[in-house]
Amino acid sequence: MAKRINSTPKKDGFRMPGEFEPQEQIFMIWPDRPDNWRNGGKPAQEAFKNVAVAISEFEPVTMLVSPQQYANARNRLPEQIRVVEMTNNDSWVRDCGPTFVKDDKGELRGIDWDFNAWGGLVDGLYFPWDQDDMIAQKVCELERVDSYKTAGFVLEGGSIHVDGEGTVMTTEMCLLSEGRNPHMSKQEIEDMLKEYLNCEKVIWLKDGIDPEETNGHIDDVACFVAPGEAACIWTEDPEDPFYEVAQQAYSILSESTDAKGRKLKVHKLTTTKKPVTISGDFDIDYVEGTVPREDGELCISSYMNFLIVNGGVIVPQYEDENDALALEQVQAMFPDRKVVGVNTKEVVYGGGNIHCITQQMPKR
Amino acid sequence: MAKRINSTPKKDGFRMPGEFEPQEQIFMIWPDRPDNWRNGGKPAQEAFKNVAVAISEFEPVTMLVSPQQYANARNRLPEQIRVVEMTNNDSWVRDCGPTFVKDDKGELRGIDWDFNAWGGLVDGLYFPWDQDDMIAQKVCELERVDSYKTAGFVLEGGSIHVDGEGTVMTTEMCLLSEGRNPHMSKQEIEDMLKEYLNCEKVIWLKDGIDPEETNGHIDDVACFVAPGEAACIWTEDPEDPFYEVAQQAYSILSESTDAKGRKLKVHKLTTTKKPVTISGDFDIDYVEGTVPREDGELCISSYMNFLIVNGGVIVPQYEDENDALALEQVQAMFPDRKVVGVNTKEVVYGGGNIHCITQQMPKR
Numbered sequence: 097m098a099k100r101i102n103s104t105p106k107k108d109g110f111r112m113p114g115e116f117e118p119q120e121q122i123f124m125i126w127p128d129r130p131d132n133w134r135n136g137g138k139p140a141q142e143a144f145k146n147v148a149v150a151i152s153e154f155e156p157v158t159m160l161v162s163p164q165q166y167a168n169a170r171n172r173l174p175e176q177i178r179v180v181e182m183t184n185n186d187s188w189v190r191d192c193g194p195t196f197v198k199d200d201k202g203e204l205r206g207i208d209w210d211f212n213a214w215g216g217l218v219d220g221l222y223f224p225w226d227q228d229d230m231i232a233q234k235v236c237e238l239e240r241v242d243s244y245k246t247a248g249f250v251l252e253g254g255s256i257h258v259d260g261e262g263t264v265m266t267t268e269m270c271l272l273s274e275g276r277n278p279h280m281s282k283q284e285i286e287d288m289l290k291e292y293l294n295c296e297k298v299i300w301l302k303d304g305i306d307p308e309e310t311n312g313h314i315d316d317v318a319c320f321v322a323p324g325e326a327a328c329i330w331t332e333d334p335e336d337p338f339y340e341v342a343q344q345a346y347s348i349l350s351e352s353t354d355a356k357g358r359k360l361k362v363h364k365l366t367t368t369k370k371p372v373t374i375s376g377d378f379d380i381d382y383v384e385g386t387v388p389r390e391d392g393e394l395c396i397s398s399y400m401n402f403l404i405v406n407g408g409v410i411v412p413q414y415e416d417e418n419d420a421l422a423l424e425q426v427q428a429m430f431p432d433r434k435v436v437g438v439n440t441k442e443v444v445y446g447g448g449n450i451h452c453i454t455q456q457m458p459k460r
Numbered sequence: 461m462a463k464r465i466n467s468t469p470k471k472d473g474f475r476m477p478g479e480f481e482p483q484e485q486i487f488m489i490w491p492d493r494p495d496n497w498r499n500g501g502k503p504a505q506e507a508f509k510n511v512a513v514a515i516s517e518f519e520p521v522t523m524l525v526s527p528q529q530y531a532n533a534r535n536r537l538p539e540q541i542r543v544v545e546m547t548n549n550d551s552w553v554r555d556c557g558p559t560f561v562k563d564d565k566g567e568l569r570g571i572d573w574d575f576n577a578w579g580g581l582v583d584g585l586y587f588p589w590d591q592d593d594m595i596a597q598k599v600c601e602l603e604r605v606d607s608y609k610t611a612g613f614v615l616e617g618g619s620i621h622v623d624g625e626g627t628v629m630t631t632e633m634c635l636l637s638e639g640r641n642p643h644m645s646k647q648e649i650e651d652m653l654k655e656y657l658n659c660e661k662v663i664w665l666k667d668g669i670d671p672e673e674t675n676g677h678i679d680d681v682a683c684f685v686a687p688g689e690a691a692c693i694w695t696e697d698p699e700d701p702f703y704e705v706a707q708q709a710y711s712i713l714s715e716s717t718d719a720k721g722r723k724l725k726v727h728k729l730t731t732t733k734k735p736v737t738i739s740g741d742f743d744i745d746y747v748e749g750t751v752p753r754e755d756g757e758l759c760i761s762s763y764m765n766f767l768i769v770n771g772g773v774i775v776p777q778y779e780d781e782n783d784a785l786a787l788e789q790v791q792a793m794f795p796d797r798k799v800v801g802v803n804t805k806e807v808v809y810g811g812g813n814i815h816c817i818t819q820q821m822p823k824r
Contacts, residue, residue, distance in 0.1 A: 098539070098542060099539050100539070163527055163547045166547070166594070166598075167594070170597075175462070175463050175464070178462060178601055178604065179601060180598075180601065180602060181545055181546055181547060181598060182545055183527045183530070183545060230530070230531070233534075234530075234544075234545060237542055237543060237544065238544060238602075240542065
């Protein structure tokens, strides 16, 4: 029904499609942990609902919900959102969910990477993470999709982007971090990516913008817009906290060629005008093992953390002066898609944004 | 995605198919409550696994599992059984799960009856039952099936059998019990059955064999084998605890006509040679609100509690002298199906059997 396959996607002719390829549905996880989401998670739940509703204008959404929150989530979400009970440690399905791969006949399979809350006992963000580590398997079984388990190899979906044609991009800061796979060399890690995503070329950026959270996930910095086309964050303001990473990313990407030998066209996407910081009525539980968030803290706000869906792009908005500019720039990257902004300040207060809280399942 | 429909199946042209019609899959719920299942539920889990495996030879099985038991169930069950997390109060999906109805185009919908643990605060078997009452909705949403909610009307799937051609059979003992719908007359209850199951005729048997448990569910006493054909339990031994109910059921059924005006052909199915009683190493938790089970107690053992699946019939076995006879008699009723016996003493120790712990989803 949903088997574990003892092989690799490359051997079996399965590849990870680009996010811009046709999708069947989007998964999300309902936020509820009061030691990460302020005020019992109520403001975050409202923001997640708004993201889910925005996506559901384009394609089906399944919201995975912890047992305790089932009735609440079912009542707060409109009927078109499918609600399915699933125990979790937090709401980052991009990172703990399966990475789907597809073959030429349209069959889907999942990759169930090891998940250790972004660094395990070295610099992970919460403990335990056992329930999150089971999400990929549970989602695959829910959808009757066979899966590959990379036992002993830690990876999160937010640390990779593919073009669907043999190229993957990632960051050294994350993939070479002490809390992931310190027993492996850069070459060995590169070989794993190629084997499981079925790629021939890895483009290595250096840093991400959140060294202390995900250790620099690619999905806050850069992405593929289409085969041969990338995008990255951009600012010319040296005071911007993300200035150096943006310059570095643009420089590397614009000098890169992809697996097909194409020189990448690189779109620039603005950062926020002002740094977004946690502010206001911010009350979270103190829990042993959870990295606390505090009033005044710099948020990892990036317009790059958008999600591509069928016919649309769902883009974070921060009540910032550059919100409209970001939508225009994303629209220019995707002239045939409808660009929809959603205010997700409450999501970034928890450490991520739209791309981090979603996982696409490609069309079979 | 999975809407609540504010109408009735009859109005919308949906009917409940007979159990002998083609099925898409079978649902079960993994047993774990230590105040009902002996020795922490381990012997019952083994029996449920054997039932699931027997069914999976004929069609897909989805096992719904409480969050605490997910890893254990996933590891004990073979890969062909789909395991999905779902909080529950106990394992009687026949009674708390949806009753599926189907229209001429093959679309499915679910009926989400009110569930109150077989009698609520009057004579229910455990408290609370809130999680069981959500199972029907959750299953419908899992399978993306719209549903009807009978708010204010209590019914369990084990208290009805249909022939798929306009006839339903049930018992007065159960449907007219004080703990179900005491505010409604027999005629009003009959009208509800006709409206939701899309039937024209209700055949009322009087009693079931477990007045103190389900208040006499039909699925321990009689069923439809095919349109125009029924079966009921049978014994000629006046000392048999189920003698009177068997005589009464046979007498009523063999004098009944169905919705199409056919006189029913009635097959006889033996009872066990000796009464089955709880015996041996029987240790359950004492919990306030749960009706306790005790060593020496008479079990509600009935061969009638079989499940019809695609091409097969899964029949309870009790290590009784009549086990083989029961299989022969079921085989005679279903000459074109493979009859498979499963030792389910551990299930009947918990108060039911194969039919009670399964729910079929018809083929779309």
